[in-house]
Amino acid sequence: MKFQGKTVIVTGGAMGIGRSIVEGFLAEGANIVIADCSNADDAAKDLDKTGDRVVGVSCDVSSQSDTEQMAKTALDKFGRIDVLVNNAGIYSSLKPTAFEDLDVDEWKRVLEVNVMGQALSSRAVVPTMRKQGDGRIINISSGTPFKGVPFMLHYVASKGAVNAMTKSLAKELGSAGILVNGVAPGFTMSDGVLANPEQIEKLQDISLKARVIQRDQMPEDIVGAVMYFASQESAFITGQTLVVDGGAYFH
Numbered sequence: 001m002k003f004q005g006k007t008v009i010v011t012g013g014a015m016g017i018g019r020s021i022v023e024g025f026l027a028e029g030a031n032i033v034i035a036d037c038s039n040a041d042d043a044a045k046d047l048d049k050t051g052d053r054v055v056g057v058s059c060d061v062s063s064q065s066d067t068e069q070m071a072k073t074a075l076d077k078f079g080r081i082d083v084l085v086n087n088a089g090i091y092s093s094l095k096p097t098a099f100e101d102l103d104v105d106e107w108k109r110v111l112e113v114n115v116m117g118q119a120l121s122s123r124a125v126v127p128t129m130r131k132q133g134d135g136r137i138i139n140i141s142s143g144t145p146f147k148g149v150p151f152m153l154h155y156v157a158s159k160g161a162v163n164a165m166t167k168s169l170a171k172e173l174g175s176a177g178i179l180v181n182g183v184a185p186g187f188t189m190s191d192g193v194l195a196n197p198e199q200i201e202k203l204q205d206i207s208l209k210a211r212v213i214q215r216d217q218m219p220e221d222i223v224g225a226v227m228y229f230a231s232q233e234s235a236f237i238t239g240q241t242l243v244v245d246g247g248a249y250f251h
Contacts, residue, residue, distance in 0.1 A: 003227075003231075006083065007032075008084075013034035019035070022226055040057055059106075080132060091142075111154070137169065137180045139162050142159035143186045
């Protein structure tokens with residue numbers, strides 16, 4: 001029960017990687033806020049029918065008012081905010097597309113959610129963490145910016161921005177006792193990816209062959225790294241992004 005009495009917010013926590021992260025923290029005693037643009041309440045009730053330890057809040061992370069309400073819900077329900085996992089993002093619905101054919105509106109939406117979404121969510125929780133003198137922000141990034149993956153330029157650029165924000169925010173918030181780190185998964189067989197046959201056709205086999213560990217990456221493979229950065233075991237680590245991809249990329 002490593003996180004008993006702690007409050008953890010997971011954006012995009014209703015399904016896929018986010019849902020696995022929620023389940024991991026819940027098993028270790030944490031109180032959870034699932035912030036998602038769809039099915040947040042249903043996911044919360046599925047995991048905790050009493051509503052004592054898990055609450056869902058409808059949240060579009062690109063909306064400042066939504067992220068502020070997310071933080072308020074956590075404080076109203078549990079009285080503190082210890083960990084924010086910035087997991088919400090656009091990926092699984094995207095189709096691999098040549099740079100010159102990428103839709104401009106899709107570019108903008110990916111950046112709004114993947115970059116501004118993490119910035120706004122962090123901004124919403126930082127005042128509380130400052131008052132507590134303690135807090136952890138964990139940004140879910142991607143292995144793609146390290147490798148320069150083609151045909152997903154808007155996504156790769158957005159996650160490259162997340163990696164840069166992780167470093168800069170760690171510098172800015174360290175004196176307040178707030179640690180900021182990132183976890184960068186490889187191609188993961190999440191619910192969204194499984195529903196996108198084009199991504200599976202083009203990316204599953206090539207990703208598998210590039211790994212030292214020769215199997216598909218699953219959402220639960222990411223949970224341990226996230227919980228490590230949320231725990232006291234990483235109390236002297238900040239500004240780092242850990243690639244979790246089965247050994248496809250070393251840095």
